[in-house]
Amino acid sequence: MTDKLFLKGRAGTVSRGATAWLMLLPLAAALVLFAVFPSIYVAALSFTKSTLGQPFRSWIGWANYYWLLGGGDRVFVPSLLRATIFAVVVSMVELALGLALAVRLTSLRRGGRLLRSVLLLPLMTPPVLVGVAWKLLLAPGGGLINGELLSLGLIAEPVSFLGTTPWALMSIMVADVWQWTPFVALLAYAALRQVPDDVVEAAWLDGAPPAAVFWKIQLPLTAHLLFAIFVLRLIMAFKIFDLVYILTFGGPGNATDMSGFTIWRTGLREFDVGRAAAQTVVFAVFVSVLLTPLLWLERRTEDHAA
């Protein structure tokens, strides 16, 4: 009997490799659709004169790139730098605030559940609505901030936060920090919880004040995780689009133009799909060149810690 079963098992099992590839098929298809095809297509578009209605009108070689990087386009290159500054600043501020919050959370004895519900709110809010909420808060007429500042007599006239530099860019940053700091705090909190309690308690018994416990024990032990959180936020921050669209639409002038938005406007407002494609390629290359060393470093520190 045993031998019969043995033979049945042998005939009935699909091999490990075949099963694996069948199970990977949907992912492979998804990657082709969402990564491989768009990359090739957008690269091809960037060498053409194209519109939304009529892609691939004619091949024009490197002309779009000359226009882009040779000074013809006065908006795009500054938008790259602005996006970089934006991403780095908000990621750093969010990490600092989020970490501070996470440390406080670890010493919180009550109300943790309530607080976590509050933390989830900004995180769950669609960025479009974050933009709307902040637009209403910052509005010169009827905005809460101007209203309160006026009634307190701190300002004589309403400030157009979204219509003047540098307030416009800072307003987008504030909205972004409002939305994402809780996310960083939750991740940083999880990271801090990775430090075994007895290590922290041993430091207390050694007489270390809370600040020393943080700087000498918790921070070094979680540095690799915090760095990973920072890189993740950096990646996400480069994608900024919704807030710009709702809050400033790139303005005043081009003062809040960041690449994601610039590309969208070139392609879908100016309908120059070829140039938008060239901008996209430059943006993608720029972001990967910037992030690759960081991702490499992240993996290294992770291996080092493991």
Added chain:
Amino acid sequence: MARIELTGLNKDFAGRQVLSDINLSIAEGEFLALVGPSGCGKSTLLRVIAGLEPISSGSVAFDGEPVDTLPPQARNIAMVFQSYALYPHMKVRDNLAFGLKQHGLPRSERDRRIAVAAQALELEPLLDRYPRALSGGQRQRVALGRAMVREPRAFLLDEPLSNLDAQLRVSTRLEIRTLQKRLGMTMIYTTHDQVEAITLADRIAVMSAGRIVQVATPLDLYDFPANRFVAGFIGSPAMNFIPGTRRADAIHTAGGAVIGLPEGDVDGPDDIVVGLRPEHLTLDIDSVPAAHRLDATVRHVENLGSEAEIYVEAGGTRLCLRHFGRRLPDIGTQVRIGFDPARLHLFDARSNERIGPRHDTRVNAS
């Protein structure tokens, strides 16, 4: 039950030789223990036999039929994992039935086998519980039961007792051995605990750094370790090693002992390591000739109640001896310890291989 043959097995992983040239044959109904320190490759070898790990070269055969290309599903072996690996979302009964269902056994046969196993392992009251509601010992028995009901060609057990407390370990050890003998199971069992291996196994394969360094019965392994590694690994406390030099027809050791060599033994290296087990050293030296004594200083005494382990220093070498007398020497005192030359082991200091006494001299040695 099957006969298992491993021939010329090699496994490379990430540029490292995890298993090298494994040749081993396990007879039908035999209990073979794989022992070695952690990382020696014993678990990998077990997983290779189960079909969980691919091999680089060589072959695995059950009853003379190669199974290298068969996935684990088709090998019809059972395995007990160190963590037991009970399906946490299934009751004990369903854990036992799972493998049988996969093989398309009818319900009546499933129930019969589960009943038999449950009775043998006293699992009846646990059948409708989930694994999380069981104690460590109970989980262990369920894992054994899950293997048993399958009536497989062979049982593979990966450190099955290492998660149990000391007392339970000893009683379960006995249970496994009884069951294995009664059912005539072919069983391969990995452990890092040499005592477990010696008490359980018909034969023991000692592994180190991906190789099998010796395969022998427990007694042979104890009496004739093939090299210093096996000699040091088998036996507790570990064997003492004393450096010595061959001059003319005798070996002079640190601590001043002189060991005569058998007549005619003229070949062999000059630098020698003498191995003496703690239980073969004695403080009672009246009957020991002067040449078989060592001058030593007592450094440390560990009283175990039934016996004591006395650590001494002789000629710059630390030695341990098991002492069964009730009067213990004070620390710091000078003592003379004697040994029985018939119980010593000689190793080549350079290659660490055993050079004597040889296996065929056992009759004289005892």
Added chain:
Amino acid sequence: MTIDIGLDGKVVSEKGQVVATERTHRAASWLGLGRMISALLIALYAAFLLLPIAFLVSLTFKTRDEVLLGRFLTDKPTLENWWKAFQVIHLTDYVWHSVVIASLSAVVTLIVAAPATYAAVRLRHGAFLGSLALSSYVAPPVVALLPLFFLMRWLGLLNSFPGMILLYGIMNVPVAYWLLLGFLRKIPSALDEAAWIDGAGFFKTFLVIDLPLLAPGLVATGLICLILAYNEFLFASLFAQDDSVRGLTVAISLFQGDRFVNFGQMAVASLVGIAPIYVIALLFQDRLIGGLTAGSVK
């Protein structure tokens, strides 16, 4: 053992040994003070987080004139905005579109990502595809905007539910793959191996062993993907402009420039739009937080 705490701050046991010095004592009182400061700072921060939402709520009860004062509280609350908002904007339709698209797309995401995770982690095949998916997440979505527009137009999937469901379903695969990787690694691989040895096929093991044990992780991952899809704007603004599929984010973005929609109605629309997500967030709080932190902490 009795312990005396001396006036000098030294903690002395019965036998006269000093078991703790003033320093530990001081550390303990620091902890008490620190906790109070922490609580205060946290309360302030929570207020900051709630401010925009609370302001939205207060706006919904204000008349057009009162809105212009820019104050937080109102003297004469009105409910007019609430019923007017639903008249001016087809709010329920948009929320419904978003909910349908987001939830079905989350299912698509899980169907693509879960088997792939199992294949990469347990069957140890094709992990590079997973890595590729993860690195594709680094690229800004605007990269795919134009190519996908032409592709979807060619396939006739613009302004359609299947198109949006598929789009979001695929878009969130890297996130789901990353999160499920964390969840799957927490399930001991010995369980799969035991099932294989018991004779269950590789795919069947995935179905009967891993999926049931992965259920909490699947729920958390699914919810996160649902929320990401619900909140998405860039693709939606181009691929789902038509009123028949238009979701909440696009609707709001269109109305925020509309002169017929005042601040109060805008606030109502925003709150109604956020409501489904907040309900999910509050109901599944623990799952969500577990999910968000699953991939980052191993």
